[in-house]
Structures are given as structure tokens and as C-alpha cells.
Amino acid sequence: MEDLSASSYTKGKMSNERPQNPLEKPISRRQLLRGALAGGVLLTGGGMLSACGGNDSGKVGTGSIRNGGTLRVGATGGGPSDSIDAHVLVSDPDIARAFQLYEPLAIRNTDYKLEMVVAESIEPEARPDVWTVRLKPDIIFHNGKRVTADDVLFSLQRIVDPDNPKTGAASISYIDIKRSKKLDERTVRVQLQIPNVNFPDDVGQYFNGIVPKDYDPKQPVGTGPFKFESFEPGQQSAFSKFPDYWREGQPHVDELKIIDFPDDTARVNALLGGQVEAITNLPTSQIASIKQTGQLRPLIANTGNWQPFTMRVDQAPFNDERVGQAMRLIVDRQQMIEQALVGYGRVANDLYSPYDICYAGDEFEQRQQDLEQARSLLRQAGQSDLRVQLITSPVYQGIVEAAQVFAEQAKGAGVTVNMRKVDTGTFYGNSYLNWTFAQDFWFTRTYLGQVSQGSMPDSPFNETHWEDPEFLKLIQEARAELNDDKRCELLQEAQRIEYERGGYIVWSFSDQIDAYSVEVAGFEPSKTGMPLGNYGFRRVGNVA
Amino acid sequence: MWRRLLVRRLALGLLTLWLVSLVVFAATLALPGDAATAILGKQATPERVQALREQLHLNEPVTTQYVNWIGGILTGDLGTSAATQQPVAELISTQIWNTVFLVVVAALIAIPVSLGLGVLAAVRRDRTVDHVISTAALVLASLPEFVVSIILILLFATTVLQVLPAVSMLGPGQPAWEVPQSVILPAAALVLMVSPYIIRMMRGSMVEVLESEYVTMARLKGLSERAVIWRHAFPNAVAPAIQVTALQLAWMTGGVVVVEFVFRYPGIGQALVEAVSTRDLPVVQAVTLLAAAVYVGLNLLADIVTTLITPKLRTAEQ
Numbered sequence: 094m095e096d097l098s099a100s101s102y103t104k105g106k107m108s109n110e111r112p113q114n115p116l117e118k119p120i121s122r123r124q125l126l127r128g129a130l131a132g133g134v135l136l137t138g139g140g141m142l143s144a145c146g147g148n149d150s151g152k153v154g155t156g157s158i159r160n161g162g163t164l165r166v167g168a169t170g171g172g173p174s175d176s177i178d179a180h181v182l183v184s185d186p187d188i189a190r191a192f193q194l195y196e197p198l199a200i201r202n203t204d205y206k207l208e209m210v211v212a213e214s215i216e217p218e219a220r221p222d223v224w225t226v227r228l229k230p231d232i233i234f235h236n237g238k239r240v241t242a243d244d245v246l247f248s249l250q251r252i253v254d255p256d257n258p259k260t261g262a263a264s265i266s267y268i269d270i271k272r273s274k275k276l277d278e279r280t281v282r283v284q285l286q287i288p289n290v291n292f293p294d295d296v297g298q299y300f301n302g303i304v305p306k307d308y309d310p311k312q313p314v315g316t317g318p319f320k321f322e323s324f325e326p327g328q329q330s331a332f333s334k335f336p337d338y339w340r341e342g343q344p345h346v347d348e349l350k351i352i353d354f355p356d357d358t359a360r361v362n363a364l365l366g367g368q369v370e371a372i373t374n375l376p377t378s379q380i381a382s383i384k385q386t387g388q389l390r391p392l393i394a395n396t397g398n399w400q401p402f403t404m405r406v407d408q409a410p411f412n413d414e415r416v417g418q419a420m421r422l423i424v425d426r427q428q429m430i431e432q433a434l435v436g437y438g439r440v441a442n443d444l445y446s447p448y449d450i451c452y453a454g455d456e457f458e459q460r461q462q463d464l465e466q467a468r469s470l471l472r473q474a475g476q477s478d479l480r481v482q483l484i485t486s487p488v489y490q491g492i493v494e495a496a497q498v499f500a501e502q503a504k505g506a507g508v509t510v511n512m513r514k515v516d517t518g519t520f521y522g523n524s525y526l527n528w529t530f531a532q533d534f535w536f537t538r539t540y541l542g543q544v545s546q547g548s549m550p551d552s553p554f555n556e557t558h559w560e561d562p563e564f565l566k567l568i569q570e571a572r573a574e575l576n577d578d579k580r581c582e583l584l585q586e587a588q589r590i591e592y593e594r595g596g597y598i599v600w601s602f603s604d605q606i607d608a609y610s611v612e613v614a615g616f617e618p619s620k621t622g623m624p625l626g627n628y629g630f631r632r633v634g635n636v637a
Numbered sequence: 638m639w640r641r642l643l644v645r646r647l648a649l650g651l652l653t654l655w656l657v658s659l660v661v662f663a664a665t666l667a668l669p670g671d672a673a674t675a676i677l678g679k680q681a682t683p684e685r686v687q688a689l690r691e692q693l694h695l696n697e698p699v700t701t702q703y704v705n706w707i708g709g710i711l712t713g714d715l716g717t718s719a720a721t722q723q724p725v726a727e728l729i730s731t732q733i734w735n736t737v738f739l740v741v742v743a744a745l746i747a748i749p750v751s752l753g754l755g756v757l758a759a760v761r762r763d764r765t766v767d768h769v770i771s772t773a774a775l776v777l778a779s780l781p782e783f784v785v786s787i788i789l790i791l792l793f794a795t796t797v798l799q800v801l802p803a804v805s806m807l808g809p810g811q812p813a814w815e816v817p818q819s820v821i822l823p824a825a826a827l828v829l830m831v832s833p834y835i836i837r838m839m840r841g842s843m844v845e846v847l848e849s850e851y852v853t854m855a856r857l858k859g860l861s862e863r864a865v866i867w868r869h870a871f872p873n874a875v876a877p878a879i880q881v882t883a884l885q886l887a888w889m890t891g892g893v894v895v896v897e898f899v900f901r902y903p904g905i906g907q908a909l910v911e912a913v914s915t916r917d918l919p920v921v922q923a924v925t926l927l928a929a930a931v932y933v934g935l936n937l938l939a940d941i942v943t944t945l946i947t948p949k950l951r952t953a954e955q
Contacts (some may be wrong), residue, residue, distance in 0.1 A: 165806075172911040173728065173920075174676045174720040257688055260680060326721065327911055328903060329806065352806055355911070358787070359804050359901045365795035409714060488679065518670035518916065521681045525674070534679075553682040632864035 105426035146450055158614055159636035160283050163348040166630065167372035168518070169358045171226070171353030175326035178310040179302040180252050180259035185373065187625070188299065188352045193332050193349060194235075195302025195315035198226060199293055200246070203619035203626050204462055205537065207293060209239055211303045211316060215293040221286040221575055228279045228580075233337045234305050235320045238393040242275035247306035249273070249296075253627040263553040264545065268296075288573035290580065291541035294331065318344040318631035334391050338631070345615065345634030364608060366390060370634075371609035373624035374490070383608050387527035389575055389619075392607040392625065394618030395439065397447045397537030401498065402598035403482075405529045407558040410476055414594040419470040424499065425462040425507050426600045433494035438601035446540040447602055448620055451581035453588040454526040480509040486520035489534035493601065496532060526556050533543070536622040545567055557596025564590045612636055646940065648931040658710075658922060662703055665918050671695050672719040675916040693719055706919060710926070716919040718858040720857055720912070723925045729908050732929070735813040736897070736904030741891050742829035751832040755839025755878065760866060762844055771840070782892050786826045787933035793822060803810055813902070823900045830892055832887035838881040841875065846874040860932035883939030887932040900955050929944040 118286040136499035157338050157522040171186035179195045182188050198212035209215070213229045227360060229336060232240040250270050252261045285292065291339035302315055313321045317341070322536065330366045332349040353359035363369045365386070375383060375391055383389045411417050421443055430438040441447070469480055485496035493514060500510035519530075533556055549568065567587040574580040592596070607625045609616050615633035617626040626632070673689040674681045690696055709716045715725035758770040777785070794803035805819035813820055846852060847870055855865045857901035899909070903923050913918035 144798060172720075172915055173718065173917065174672075174910075174915050183678060183680065239700060257692075258684055262680060262685075263680075323808070325808075325810065327907075329808070331808075354804075354901065355914075356898055356901065359899060362790050362795055362803035366790075366799055367806060368802055516669070517678065518675055518914075520679055521674045521806075522670035525681055550703075553684075 094280045101170075104424055111459065128370050149617075150429065156614075158169060158345050159637045160269065160345050160634060161347050161637035162635040164346045164371070164525055164613060164630055164633055164635075165348075165350045165352065165369040166625070167352050167354045167363050169357075169360065169372075169374045170355055171331075172327045172355065175324075175353070176310070176332065177313050177321070177324045178249075178259075179304045179308070179313065179315060180300060181259060181310075182260050182300050184353075185349055188623070189300060189351050189373070189628045190324075190330055190332075191299050192317070192623075193319040193351075193630060194317045194321060195299075195304065196298050196317050197299060197301045197303065199297035200627075201294070201300065201537075202630065203298070203617050203621065203622050205295060205620040208529070211245075215296075217292070219325065220288050221292065221573060222285040224283045224285070224292050225276070226281045226283060228281075229585035232316050232339050234316055235335055236305065237312045237337075238305060240303060240316060241267060241278050242281045242306075243306050245281050245303055246270075246273065246275060247300070247308070248303045251304070251308070253299055261298060262541070262599050264295045264298060265292075265301065280627070288543075290572055291545070294539050294542050295545070301544040319349050329353060340553045340631065341363070344631035346630070349630055355415070356393065361608075364610070370542060370613045371607065371625055375606045375608040376428055376454075377437055377490075379452060379608075380435075380606065389610055390607060391606055392616050392618060393437065394605045394622075394626075396602060396605050396620055397445070398535065398603045398605065398622040399441060399445050400484075400489055400495065400532060400534045400603060401600075402444075402495075402529070403531050403533055403556045404596040404598070405527075405556075405558045406594070406596040407560070408529050410474070410481065411477060411530070411596060413474045413476070415470040416476055416479070416585040417596060418593065419467040419508075420503075421472075421598050422467040422470070423503050423508065424461045424598060424600050426460075426503055426559060428502070429495055431611075432600050433491040433499050434601060434603055436594065436602040437606060441599045441601050443592055443595065443597060443599045445535065445597070445599055446543050449540040450577060450582040450585075451540055451588075453585045453592075456585065457589065457592050461594055464501070464505045466507075471506065478507060478509070480557075482511045482513055484513050484515060484516050484520070484524075484528045484531040484533075486517055488517050490504060490531050491560075492534065495600070524553060528556070531556070537620060541568070541572060548595075559596050561590060561594070640811055641945075642817045643930045643937075643941065646937050647649075650937060652925060653933055654929055658707065658926055661925045662833055662918075665921055666699060666888075666914070668915060668916060672804065672916045672918070675914065693722065695719065706922060715923045717726035718912075718917055718920050720915040720917040720920070723943075725919050729920065729923065731810060731907060732811060732905050732908045735886060735902065736893060738813050738892060739823055739827070739897075739902065739904060742820055743798030743824045743831070743889065746824065747832050747835065747885075749829045751826070751835035751882075752839050752875070754832075755789055755836045756866065756871065756874075758840040759847060759874075760837065762847075767840075770836065774844070777829055781814045782826060782830050783894045785829050785897055786822075786896055789822050789826055789829075790899075801867070805901055805903060806901075811949055813904075819900075819902070823896050823902050826896050826900075827889055827893065831889060835878055835882050839878040841878045843870065844876040846870045860863055872946060876947050879919060879943055879946075882937050887935045890931045 094512045102118055126528060142551040168189045171184045175184055176182065176187055177190055182191055193502045199207055199209050199215060203459055211228060211232050213224050214227045226245060228240055234240060236408045249268060252259045252266060253270060255267055266288060267286045269284040269286045274283050305314055308314065318335055320335045322331040322333050324330040326497065329350055329352040334344050334347045340345065354363065360372045361379055364372045380391050383391050404417050406412060426440045430440065442454040442457060442459050445547060446452055467495060471477055476591050483500065485493050487493050496512055500512050503510045546552055547556065548559050549555065550560045564587050567583050571580050571583040574583060603620050605624055612635060613633055614636050619626045622625055642673050663695065673686050673695055674694055677685055677689060718725050718728050754770050758767040761767045785953045793798065793801045801822050802819055807813065807816055807819065852865060852870055855869045891903060894909055897904045897906035898910055905927065907922045908920060912924065
């Protein structure tokens, strides 16, 4: 069971928690006020709503950072099945750890630009089914060895292993690993089974970290800014600064601790009590009280994250595209954002991947609530008094609330939505990906990357059972098209098809909201949707 | 006689435990999904679910899983965790000791303090002290444990004062007693939860005993009030309080789940919550069985103590 690597093991000695000295702090009026607010929120379960969402993303001020010290971060979720394996990531703390220990060939940075990391370049040949990966010369693993072509091949092989497919297998299964080979110590020639211009993005994911060819998840080694110290699943993990890290001057702190918090209240309390310096996923109801303290700041990032309604287009009633269109016209998107996301989101137009250069959502007319039109479409489809069952589950913030809003809005068009709320175990159980009408959540992706995940017949997560031949042909052409303009033309057409008859209702791109103490600086909002600026703890340090 | 009673009660206790194991097993079967889908969550594609089921040995029929498990229990082996493939005993041993430590600390404070306050309230019946104690007990008894916990956090950890940690953050494998301040608030919450019942029961039975004829007699004999209360009244009044104390301690093994969750205290309560969410059947079974054993054991203990301190029961049929 190397992959779940659940035993608790420690390298070196663990220092005890830094003793706190809160007695020295006098209580200010402000702290009292913050308490009153936090208390109100905790006890009532959140009546305290911030006035509106917006652009006060917490870009860090000019405060200078000093090197050294410890950073303690509260991450969301986690449990005994947590893993520190570079390629098996399930819980949020797993992802947070991966960003510290490992690095992929390339990755989308906080501004959603593809940044070369372990690779110096990833270049296609004339036809994008063969790619040459050139490694940076000076990247060193935590064990002191240099990254070589063999390590890259080993890592890719380990991810797509058919007997034990890892997290990333679904996105790069088209790599033809047998025909890929090393050209020299720093160069790998990767052969694909199909041409795909999205290869750098697909391979450039945090769950596709490059590990040495003698990789052992019990002694995890990567090229990331922090080295492994200790790991206890469901509790906490500790890391130390990697002195030979390739980015000059990073990381700033000597010690990093990532602590699991399955409970929202405990996580916020730990931040309020000064036991951690930053937390992921601040509940929206707490934003106002956090701001009141003066000691804590929310980090609000506009992202390409989306939480769609999913309609199976191969089943009644959604196999009639007029029904799907009517459902999309039922949604008052702004109202749904206000009510389900407390205003922290931007209206979307039934298309995903807003940061893709070929995104066409702004080209088409913004779909708005039109109950008259919806009624008339349903009448034409012979579904005047439509009743549908909507499966919802608390798998992501705001999802169940959005379902409630939808059920309410649907009444206006004479549609009865029978909402069935199931627990996450049921949602991901045997009917997962087969619900007729349900919901899901996705993080920011490129358009082609997202299509591979969810909109192709062979996609692992094709929850709408979308199999449009015209669309399919455009995607296949676009995957082989290296010219951006020509590819965007094809993809614009593909998006028009999805906009007209696709199975998703994409109503919003939601904000990612985290929080941190003013005692630390360096967090920046990230468009990728990953918390705390892509878990960018290498950029963070104590304020001088 | 009471030895026979003890044997009978022990046998009944074991039967109860076996029934509990069956009920828990049936209940976990009714939970949708298994450890593989619960662990993979959104990534639960058929291929990965299949691969993980193989790794976790979830393809065996459930009856086989149950028989293997119950057979293991009888030979002292708690089985292997479905989610982590580690021996359950190893996985939860630190957490068990953390919980034992927490509950023992809470009990050592709660029992003498509540018995004392109960006696005090009875002796000062209908005076200010009695009113304050009785009202406070009534208010506390009506609050759910998470409210008490959150109030304690607001008062001592985040808002009013920041003198104690809001959550426990122990290092890997570090037992709770090495960081004693992490136990203070959870233990305080437990004390506040169990004390009201003991206080009220102690007060009630003490009031009754103080009105009895032998107490009047003792006073008429000219014994000091102290001797009257502690030598003559208390031993006769404490029996009902012991039963309530046992029930409250048994309640703690369940109430501790919520308290541990709020304070992120790494005990069996937290282990149970996590095991349910990952559908880790062997761990759920082990923890529930343990809680049930504590429940049965404490009730048994209370019966024995009550019998020993009540002459009428002790000498019956002799």
C-alpha cells in the first residue's frame, strides 16, 4: 500500500508547538468587537453577510518580508487516508503538500500564464503528436541529485501505469509511453497517440510532479521549495526550507506546517486565536468579521472555477435540446450569485474556461432569465408542466444553495424541481457521472483541457453524456492546429455548439476566498482557483 | 449472591456488545458508497475505483469481511483499516489514550466538584448559594455541548482572552499530555456538560436524607454538623448520584465526539468522524465497540459500587 502511505513517520526531531504568549497582549476594543462578531456568526451559523462581493482582493501591501521563521497554514479537509505521494492527491491538504514538495514540467501561475518550471521548454514538432521536452540545467532534487530525462520518463510512466492509474492518468493517458524516449540527459521526446496542442497544459499540472526514478513515497523527494520533514495523515505535515531551490531568494520561511482542519469553525478559530497564520476557504459569512479585526485579511481571487448544473443530453427530458435551452433561460444568474455565493462570483454564459485565449463566452449574447421564452420552448417540446429531479450534494461551497435557488426560479416557468439532497458518499457512489440532472464543480482549465476531462465521448468525467459529432470533429481538428488564430476559429465554433445545445448550465465563475494574518505577507490571489495563491508558500514570509 | 449477579451482568454485557457490532455493521452497510469511492470523491472514475478496490481488498463479500473481523476481535486483533491498510489498533492507539486522558481529567474534576456542590446546595437549601448553584446547573444542562465549547473558545481562545489554544495542534504521534494546555478547554467543556446532572441528583438525595429521622437523631445526640453530614448523611445519599455519575461518564464517551471535533482534539471521537466519512468499516466498528464496552463497563462498575456501599443490597440473601 505504498500509495496511500498512511503511516505517520518523522524525519529528524519534531519541535514542540511554539509557545504562545497571548497574556502579553492587552485586549483592545477592536478585539472585543471582533469577538462579538465572530461569536454571532458561529452561534447563528452565519447571519452576517458581507455587503457585496468585489475586487478587494487582498493584494499584499508593500510590507517587506524578512527571511526565517515558521509559517503555519490551516488547510481544508483531510483525514486518515491523506497521501503525500506526488501522484496520488485526493484531499485539499494533499494538494497543498504537493505544491511544496514537487514541481511539474510547467504550471499555470497565479495570472494563468503557463510558466516553465522543471522544463526549460516544451516544443511540438510540425504535427503536435511529438513533443520535445528540454529540462532546465540546474534543477536539483531534495536528495541532491540533478533532474534528468530518466526521471521525467519514470514520472510519466508512474502516472499512467494502467495497473495503478494515478490522479493525472485521466488527463495524459494519450501519451504513448513506450515510444517516448530520452534523447540526452536533458532532453525527452514524448510521443502522443493523438496530436494535442494542449499537451504542455495537460502535463503541466500540480499532480504530475517530477520525481526521481528511485522515488519512494515514504521518503518523499521532489524539486519543490520545501523538503519533507514529517507527515501524519489527517493531522499535520511539516517541511523545511530547501536551500538549493532554483528560484533565487525563495522560500522565505525556514519551517512550514500544513495542518488539516475538516471543520470550518475550528479552522477559523485557529486563525482568530493566532495558532495559524493563514487558512484556506474562509466561509463567505465570515469575511466581514475577519476584516473587522484589523489583524486578519481575506484573500479574494477571481477565478475560472465553475459549479455547473449537469443535464444528461442522451436522456429524457434533456434529449430534446429545447428543454435544455429552457432550463438555461430559467436561471437568474445574478440572483443565484447573490444568494448562493453571497455575491462572490461573476456571471457566466454557459461556457467554461474564461481565461483561455480562445474563450468565446463574451462573443455570444449573454443569456439572461427569460421565463416567457422558457415556457414557450417547453410548450413546443410538449413539456408544459415539466417535473424534474435535481440531485444535489454538499460537495463544494454554494452548490446546495444554488440548487435551492434554481428550484425556486424554475417555478416561474411552471417547472417543478424535486430537489434530492444526498450525502457525498451517495453522490460519488454507483450513480456518479450517470445522474440525469445534477451538479458538479470544476477548477480553472484551458478550453481543450476541460473538453478532454468532461466533454468528449472518452472523457473520464463526461457527466452530461455529450457526444456531438460536429463538436467532436472540431475538437479533433483544433487539437492538431498549432496556429492560435486558426485554432480559436475552430474552438469558437465548438463553443457555439455547446452554447446552443450543451448539457451544462454554467451560471457563474466563483471567487476563491482565503484568509491570512497581517503578520505574514506575500500571498497573491490566483486565477487558477487554487487556494492561497496556488498554495504559494514559497513567496510568503513574516513581515519585517 | 452479588457474585452471581456480577457474572450474569457480565454475560449480558458481552451479548450487548455483540449485538452492537451487528447493528453497526448493518448500519455501515446501509451507507452508500464504499471506502474506494469515499476516498476518491470527485475522481471516482470506474478505472480508479476498480484499482483502489483491489488495493483495499474491498471486493470480498461483506459477510466474509464481517466474519474475518469478528474472528480477529476474539483473538485480540482489531483488523486492518480499509482506508489506510494499517492495523486498526496501531492507527487508533494514540487517539484512544488521548481520549482516555481527556475523559479521566474531566471525570477527576467533575465528580468531586459536583458531589461537593450538590451537598453544599442541599445543606444551604433555599438560600442564595443553593439558588445560584441550582440555576447555573439548570442553564448548563439545557445547552448542547457544541454551544458550551464555542462559548469557551470565544472567552478563552479567540475573542475576549487569548490565553488558551482554540484547537489542539499536536505533532506526529505526540500524546496530548505532552501539551497539557490543549486539554484544558475540551476538559472544561466536558466538566460543564456532565456536572449539572450529578449536582442536581446529589442535591435531591441529600435533601431527602437530611430530612430523615436518623439524621435528626444524630443531631439530637449532639454530633457536630460536619460528622452528621459526611459520616451519616452523605454515604446514604451518594448511591443515586453514583448511578447518575456512571451514566454521565458513559455519556462522555459519546459527547466527547462533538467536543473533540470542535476543538480538533485528536481522540477517538475525531477518528470516528473521519472513519465514517471514509467508510472505513473496521475503524468504525472498533471505535463503536470500544464506546459500547465503556458504556457497559461503567454501568457494571456503578452497580458494583452501589451494591458495596449499600448494606441492604450487599447483605441481601446472606
